[in-house]
């Protein structure tokens with residue numbers, strides 16, 4: 001069978017939102033640049049983490065580990081041996097800048113890596129593909145479970161290193177480290193993993209176009225208002241004030257914006273508490289209270305994410321269902337109903353612009369013989385081949401190709417006069433006549449098509465009229481000997 005990949009790609013397919021980039025072989029310069037980038041990012045975020053440290057305790061907010069894990073999973077180009085070395089260098093550099101003794105710096109770096117490596121080993125497994133893409137509630141739950149295991153690893157390592165670095169008991173250190181890691185993984189990892197691809201950005205652009213600016217902004221404004229209210233009112237309940245607005249953001253926006261807003265709200269809440277701007281009226285100098293606040297805020301961050309992911313999975317499902325309802329499963333072309341809808345739209349646009357339109361109705365010749373001689377499976381192959389050949393020989397622009405039924409297809413050419421319509425029809429006919437269907441064992445067979453074409457110079461004819469005229473022309477083409485084009489005017 002003739003190769004069909006390029007043609008098939010032109011046919012409409014359901015959207016799949018992938019969030020990973022295939023790995024490519026990097027040059028040494030690219031490896032070095034990637035490692036330097038990782039080192040710079042790590043140094044910057046470690047310094048930020050140290051800035052949120054309370055005296056003699058762990059940092060309130062430590063984005064480095066979750067960010068590193070997210071970057072390596074989301075951007076496989078950074079996930080190289082050089083990238084891991086860059087991450088170590090970044091950590092040690094930050095320790096050097098803030099004046100940590102080198103042995104302490106090394107121990108803290110190893111502790112940080114305990115959770116990153118655990119998370120990485122789990123998240124890189126094939127079973128974690130939904131977690132990597134944050135696809136649906138199941139994907140989010142899987143990610144949270146992996147984040148919890150990575151936090152346990154961090155907690156265990158922290159239980160050993162914490163007493164040496166910050167004093168206190170092993171148990172206290174273990175719990176504090178675990179809570180801190182959990183918070184960081186719950187808030188930062190989703191935001192990094194859901195960094196949009198070009199395809200996501202296009203979906204977002206369409207969404208922005210479809211919604212008035214004020215309606216788009218209301219959940220965000222509500223979030224800002226609830227954060228301001230938290231500062232004004234204060235008290236232990238204030239940390240939960242933004243929850244309804246965050247849920248609203250999760251429903252209205254995609255996974256990435258919801259994850260970023262959760263992250264920013266969490267970061268703001270914790271920094272505001274540590275700097276005294278948000279007065280929770282709770283003595284958070286005590287490690288138990290600090291852990292409670294961290295865990296509470298981490299759990300708050302989950303809800304908008306789960307909502308946004310479930311809605312995104314729902315949207316993908318809806319798109320797949322719509323695709324199934326509108327397309328012929330065998331050829332991937334539109335079915336009769338969807339073709340009538342899309343061609344009708346294109347026809348109205350052409351009429352408004354007073355453009356000439358052409359319509360082709362194409363039927364495979366003596367197709368019954370193909371079925372009778374080679375069987376239905378080969379008949380199906382021929383139908384798919386013809387659909388792909390037609391798609392491949394149409395002018396650039398939206399593909400208005402539908403399978404009307406059996407071995408009959410229709411094409412609307414939304415900007416074609418008589419000459420262009422004939423030219424396209426002839427090219428399609430010739431391509432089909434030249435194609436060979438592989439029957440195996442070095443045997444091939446050919447197929448031809450007859451095409452009836454109709455033209456409406458100012459798109460004044462209705463779609464029904466165009467189809468009727470093309471049908472009559474097709475009848476003539478069949479009776480004229482087949483493997484030919486007959487063109488007529490639609491009135």
Ligand SMILES: Nc1nc2c(ncn2[C@@H]2O[C@H](COP(=O)(O)OP(=O)(O)OP(=O)(O)O)[C@@H](O)[C@H]2O)c(=O)[nH]1
Pocket residue numbers: 363364365366367368369371375376377378379380383405406407478482
């Ligand atoms: N393999 C296969 N055959 C199909 C499918 N849909 C319709 N057919 C067959 O297509 C054949 C259509 O034959 P006809 O309409 O009689 O015409 P023809 O043999 O193509 O002859 P002309 O159109 O006059 O050139 C019938 O045998 C149908 O059973 C399909 O999806 N797969």
